[in-house]
Amino acid sequence: xxxxxxxxxxxxxETLSSFLESVEPSNYPLFLRGNLVINLLFILAIWILGxxxxxxxxxxxxxFYKSFTISFSISSFIANYGLKGSLLGFLYHxxxxxxxxxxxxxxxxxxxxxxxxxxxxxIKRKSLDFKLVMNRYLLVLGISLFIVxxxxxxxxxxxxxxxKKVLNML
Numbered sequence: 181x182x183x184x185x186x187x188x189x190x191x192x193x194e195t196l197s198s199f200l201e202s203v204e205p206s207n208y209p210l211f212l213r214g215n216l217v218i219n220l221l222f223i224l225a226i227w228i229l230g231x232x233x234x235x236x237x238x239x240x241x242x243x244f245y246k247s248f249t250i251s252f253s254i255s256s257f258i259a260n261y262g263l264k265g266s267l268l269g270f271l272y273h274x275x276x277x278x279x280x281x282x283x284x285x286x287x288x289x290x291x292x293x294x295x296x297x298x299x300x301x302x303i304k305r306k307s308l309d310f311k312l313v314m315n316r317y318l319l320v321l322g323i324s325l326f327i328v329x330x331x332x333x334x335x336x337x338x339x340x341x342x343x344k345k346v347l348n349m350l
Contacts, residue, residue: 189259189260193260203340203343203344208336208337208340211336211340212332212333212336212337215332215335215336216329216332219280219328219329219332220325220328220329222242222246222284223283223284223287223321223324223325223328225238225242226239226242226284226287226288226291227287227291227317227321227324229242229291229295230290230291230292230294230295230317231294231295231298232295233295233299235291235295236292236295239288239291239292240288242284242288243284243285243288246280246281246284247281250273250277250281253269253272253273254266254269254270254272254273255269256269257269257272267346268343268346268347271339271342271343271346272339272343275331275334276331276332276334276335276339277335279327279328279331280328280331283324283327283328286320286324287320287321287324290316290317290320294313294317297313
């Protein structure tokens with residue numbers, strides 16, 4: 181049983197086909213810029229939201245959203261391309277999307293921890309070594325930005341080549 185109507189399935193199929201056709205070396209700078217902006221915005225949003233109580237809910241929503249989109253796109257590959265789609269879905273998402281998800285989870289957990297520390301220091305009127313907390317939080321941000329930038333380059337330059345080679349073989 182599928183949730184998508186036939187029109188929605190056709191739209192997904194057309195989107196996947198147009199993406200696979202648009203993967204050309206001349207488009208790599210455009211893909212790199214777009215992927216980098218989106219990934220860095222997610223990282224910075226999660227990091228900034230760690231400074232507020234309301235941010236907890238939004239961070240959890242962002243993590244859910246990223247997980248949902250990955251699973252939806254893999255299932256779209258499988259639904260539209262069958263067994264070949266499972267290989268394409270795996271190549272399209274591994275390792276960069278999995279690494280992104282791990283980084284988002286790591287940063288999200290740390291953002292929640294920082295938020296709880298701030299709330300706890302306000303409610304219990306405890307002193308908090310804000311410099312130590314901030315230095316660790318900045319270190320986590322720096323590591324996250326570095327890893328996401330590295331894997332965005334992988335996603336932009338290596339993944340399309342792998343997808344095209346596998347499509348040509350199949």
